[in-house]
Amino acid sequence: MATYDLDLFVIGGGSGGVRAGRLAAAMGKRVAIAEEYRFGGTCVIRGCVPKKLFVYASQFPEHFEDAAGYGWTVGETSFDWPTLVANKDREIARLEGLYRKGLENAGARIIEGRAVLLDRHTVQVGAETLTAENILIATGGRPNPHEALPGREHCIYSNEAFDLTELPRTIAIEGGGYIAVEFANIFHGLGVETTLIYRGKEILSRFDGDVRRGLHEAMEAKGIRIICQDIIEKVEKRADGRLDTQLMSGNVETFDKVMLAIGRLPNTEGLGLEKTGVETGVKGEIRVDAYSRTSVENIWAIGDVTDRVQLTPVAIHEAMCFIETVFKDNPTEVDHQDIATAVFSQPEIGTVGLSEEDAARRFEELEIYRASFRPMRHTLSGRQEKMIMKLVVDASSRRVVGAHILGPDAGEMAQLLGIAIKGELTKDVFDRTMAVHPTAAEELVTMYRPTYRVRNGERLYDR
Template sequence: MSHSFDYDLFVIGAGSGGVRAARLTAMGGKKVAVAEEYRVGGTCVIRGCVPKKFMVMASEFTHQLEVAEGFGWTVGDASFDWTRFRNAKETEIARLSGLYNANLSKAGVEIINGRAVLKDKHTVEIVGTGKTVTAERILIAVGGRPFVPDFPGSEHTITSEEAFLLPELPKRIVVVGGGYIAVEFAGIFAGLGVETTLVYRGAGILRGFDEDVSAHLSREIERHGIKVVLSAEHTAIEKTETGLMNRLSNGMDIETDAVMFATGRKPYVKGLGLETAGVELTDGGAIKVDAYSQTNVDNIWAVGDVTDRVNLTPVAIREAVAFHETVFKNNPQTVDHADIATAVFSQPPVGTVGLTEAEARKKCPAEVDIYMTTFRSMKYAFYGAEHRMLMKLVVDAQSQKVVGVHIVGPDAPEMIQLAGIAVKAGLTKQQWDDTCAVHPTAAEELVLMKEKRPNGAC
């Protein structure tokens, strides 16, 4: 390190990506600091996937109680204590944040509690302290924040960030949006006994997912008691004596006690000093980076959601590792953003990897073979419930490689992790078929689908 700098690396943001890059670099003997304005752990640990998964788990019990009755159990008076759950969840989140803190310290990273703002390409100010520091290299890993459009009454809304810490559960809620956060929270609230309406301006939920997945999930969440209103958006929210009146563009008026907007997230770049340091943004407002996560400024890099590439925790971590290898170990590495398996913890959940049918048809030079099945699993067939599972394989007809796998139903996220290996490895449909089924499971259907859907041509 040149003695003119305080640090070899200064990381802004202590989320999954920032923490990994800081730790690896410090463990390699470099002088590293990380600044975090809120709590170490970032979106995923503090106000994202981890607390959300706990909420999904808590909300699934209502459904499990119904299933139990179908299997001969008599369920007594069951009730849910939101405050007890919320406090237990916060205790666990604090424990996890503490682990991140401890691991950073153990690696020799200096943790700075405060908001860092760029003053120039090598200088960072910690807001409110009057302290400025310099660094040879800077990594920006500040993530994203929920976005709420501006309309009359929008000040009455909450986002996922407030949903984790509600003082009490509302009796009625409107969840706005059609993406995975909206669908997941609709399931959470409905499962916790809240009268839930999902409002989305599009024609179908989960835009960008396979169309069969979107249509199937829409039907299934309605079976779970969620009212789905499509092709409508808010014109206003008015506070009344008894709640909040949601005025929608399709003429519907819905009164609820809370309105949660999950209409997308935006890179958290406001007031970061990017223009002062000369860092360029994309048209969408994300930090513009190359394949090695480097910005247009030679000593500044960015990873994770702030770059708006693939906004998933494991991707941010991989980008952080690749950054460290490239910059500090002279081993240039990029992250392959193709065929990343992902899960939606809706109820029922979704697991998906690779191409949707529409994407495959756009790409394919010749034909696409589609194998799809929907069925009632043993558990639901046993007591006559109508819940159905969907499985779909998208196959390139020429190479016979399975290029997309889409599952909706119990344990879909667990299955897709393993299916992801097969898709990433480029295995053929024949190799899937050659794999012996595990019986009786729902997953066995993935290797038993033999009937091609007609009309395979591009």
């Protein structure tokens, strides 16, 4: 039987890789983890964490406005971008330190450098070569560089958006996914004149139609310009540094910055996968089975590099299933069903389960419970922004198969709704649940009559 230097070598120090490495090392396994940049990965360094901090920062202008309705007088305000960036950097450094400390305390060896596979059991980092019984690839993803776009070198991506030396006066963001939508709201909230350009008919293509349309209307009401069914065809830099941006529609518009947020690609280039026989897909994603095993028996992959579901909690869940399967003799399939998620737009979206559109294709008849109202927090402020709450119910089984919220704290509510949807609770359980009053969330358990039904794709309203 072959002997190896390590029980596990992890390539990539993001949320998934760190969780797997730390848990395996805590079990007494010989573990090394290699990261070429900073521990924490996309989420901590250039994704969820700094994004949410920027979202908080961008919400203050509305808070200042709303305060007047509650009797507060807010004096002259100003915003300093470098202060936000510096404080964000300090928090990220703190979190990275915690990631490192967790690995070290568990007994994992940290290697700073780029790891390359030499064969199915051998990894090279710099001048050092190590062998491992199992190898876990958790190298994440990166923004799609849009290489076919003339002038893309003048554009920025989500990575650079966190560290601009100064805020632009105007920005165009191409994309309609959650990254593009969130940054459009962030920049607008910080005082930047913002235009969102998306090739589709409506933003957030995979979300429920009601919350998509509701958010679109709310964003435009705030002053964000949204152009659908159009794309950027060319970007040219002028002598004054501004960017002439030609659209497919024929319009040419000028912006201080152009940000591309049109998807992400798996980080598999230069890993040496071709030397191992690990199979990849058309975008370079590593193909895995339900247990995160690749086409090579001892090589595994989790997180964004597999291009299954690109969410941090999913990568962490995949890591925990990997540990159960490989080191606890408890083969555990990854469960990607009914994942609760949020878009930290303004207003927020929180969602779990099937959209009305997807559910209509799966079930013969649906009951749709929908409420739209102005939340209590807006009554004194005078803000006209509305909340949408929606439950999608399979009429046959009465099971709630989808829940969708647009409004304040929608992400927090989605986390709790995720338990109900995952537990396959019926609408009758929702109806028997006492409301917490006064809250916006009480609407979820007080919608007793369906707003309409859906049969064969057609909405039917009760008379």
